[in-house]
Amino acid sequence: MSKNFEEQMEVLEKIVSELEKGDLNLDDSVSKFEEGIKISKSCNKMLEEAEKKITMLVNKDGEISEENFEA
Amino acid sequence: MKYANLAITVSDLNRYIKDKIADDENLNNILIKGEISNFKNHYTGHMYFTLKDENSLIKCIMFKTYAQKLTFMPKDGMKVMILGGVSVFERDGVYQIYARTMEEDGLGDLYTKYQELKARLEEQGLFDEIHKQKIPMAPKVVGVLTSQTGSVIKDIINVSTRRNPNVHIRLLPVPVQGEGAAQKIAEGIDFMNENNLADVLIIARGGGSLEDLWPFNEEIVAHSIYKSKIPVISAVGHETDFTIADFVADLRAPTPSAAAELAVPDVYEVQRKIYSYQDRLKMALVKKVELMKLRYEKCMASSAFREPLRKINDNYLKVDLYIKQLENKIKTIQEKEKSRYMEIIAKLDTLSPLKTLYRGYSITEKDGEIVKSKNDVKKDDLVDIRFADGKKQAVIL
Numbered sequence: 001m002s003k004n005f006e007e008q009m010e011v012l013e014k015i016v017s018e019l020e021k022g023d024l025n026l027d028d029s030v031s032k033f034e035e036g037i038k039i040s041k042s043c044n045k046m047l048e049e050a051e052k053k054i055t056m057l058v059n060k061d062g063e064i065s066e067e068n069f070e071a
Numbered sequence: 072m073k074y075a076n077l078a079i080t081v082s083d084l085n086r087y088i089k090d091k092i093a094d095d096e097n098l099n100n101i102l103i104k105g106e107i108s109n110f111k112n113h114y115t116g117h118m119y120f121t122l123k124d125e126n127s128l129i130k131c132i133m134f135k136t137y138a139q140k141l142t143f144m145p146k147d148g149m150k151v152m153i154l155g156g157v158s159v160f161e162r163d164g165v166y167q168i169y170a171r172t173m174e175e176d177g178l179g180d181l182y183t184k185y186q187e188l189k190a191r192l193e194e195q196g197l198f199d200e201i202h203k204q205k206i207p208m209a210p211k212v213v214g215v216l217t218s219q220t221g222s223v224i225k226d227i228i229n230v231s232t233r234r235n236p237n238v239h240i241r242l243l244p245v246p247v248q249g250e251g252a253a254q255k256i257a258e259g260i261d262f263m264n265e266n267n268l269a270d271v272l273i274i275a276r277g278g279g280s281l282e283d284l285w286p287f288n289e290e291i292v293a294h295s296i297y298k299s300k301i302p303v304i305s306a307v308g309h310e311t312d313f314t315i316a317d318f319v320a321d322l323r324a325p326t327p328s329a330a331a332e333l334a335v336p337d338v339y340e341v342q343r344k345i346y347s348y349q350d351r352l353k354m355a356l357v358k359k360v361e362l363m364k365l366r367y368e369k370c371m372a373s374s375a376f377r378e379p380l381r382k383i384n385d386n387y388l389k390v391d392l393y394i395k396q397l398e399n400k401i402k403t404i405q406e407k408e409k410s411r412y413m414e415i416i417a418k419l420d421t422l423s424p425l426k427t428l429y430r431g432y433s434i435t436e437k438d439g440e441i442v443k444s445k446n447d448v449k450k451d452d453l454v455d456i457r458f459a460d461g462k463k464q465a466v467i468l
Contacts, residue, residue: 016348016351019352022355022358022359033353040352047342056243066241
């Protein structure tokens, strides 16, 4: 969920507006639709995929390690 | 007592002193600086404290009406500058300062240092809008530089997890005030960058005095933020405090929670947006298909399809019509020809040799040629004689 998430959202937005303009022929409309749905699903997946972690970087005599952090 | 009638009362004396002081213009408006001690913020809203320097002190009082206008909370040990007037509190026979305004003193030098550094960095372009990086819409890892104790990190975590339960927050604990804090903060920023440990950085601390916030005004922190490839959101001090870090950061948030809101997208909202896009896609396609259907139905409805036969029948009729017309035409032509033909026949009849043959004459031919004179033939010649009703052959004797 990072840079390409943003790019995918932008592509999705472009497809939606293109399709809504309505001047594509039927075949293009269908393929654009399928592409849009595919991208929207992958965006959704990226959102759900990320896994909750609250961690803290700890410097043990020069060695940096990462531990779970309880606020 | 001999002079008893001359003696004045305590009240008289205090009042006299009070009037004496009241008459002295200098004492009515004084600007005095010193260090606050045994400060008491009375429940009535009035403030009682003493102002001291190395070898002397004076009592002070700041009535509520003035106290509530202060932009900071005085506390013991704080160096301040006070504008007010001296007067006597007759009951206790004490002269004290009645403060009207108060400002943190000693900040003078810090404050000017802050102003100078701010101007210099601004001139170097560290604050320029074009250097500001965009905050990523959906960062994978949110780096946080603040103290590991205290409410700041708690607020950030609470807000972030509320907005996105699957967020990854990576805390790099740093001191947020006091000696060496700036160094640690700057190193922390560089460290996160070198190891690419976050997609966005939040640098935060709670409210405090200018001294408390000072590390965030240090130049090394400013440069680390400026150099940072990872976008930086600063949330330092109260909403009204502006540190140099805030000016250099890619985005300044008024509070740590606001910083978390700016860094972490509300997943539910983004998902709603995605679902709405899906709906709009579906609707657009449905509309398109309906449009096509309409056009198709319009064609189907057109007469050409509704009664395909009709068109064909029409054509048949036309064809028949044409045929009839043709036939008539032919008939008329035939009749015309026929009558013409009859005419000719009649004419031929009158001219025709057959008529003479009918009257008993005959035609003699030799080798298909009509014999017109006796010289055309000689003995034993084979000739054909044509009668009205046929032909016979004969030999010339």
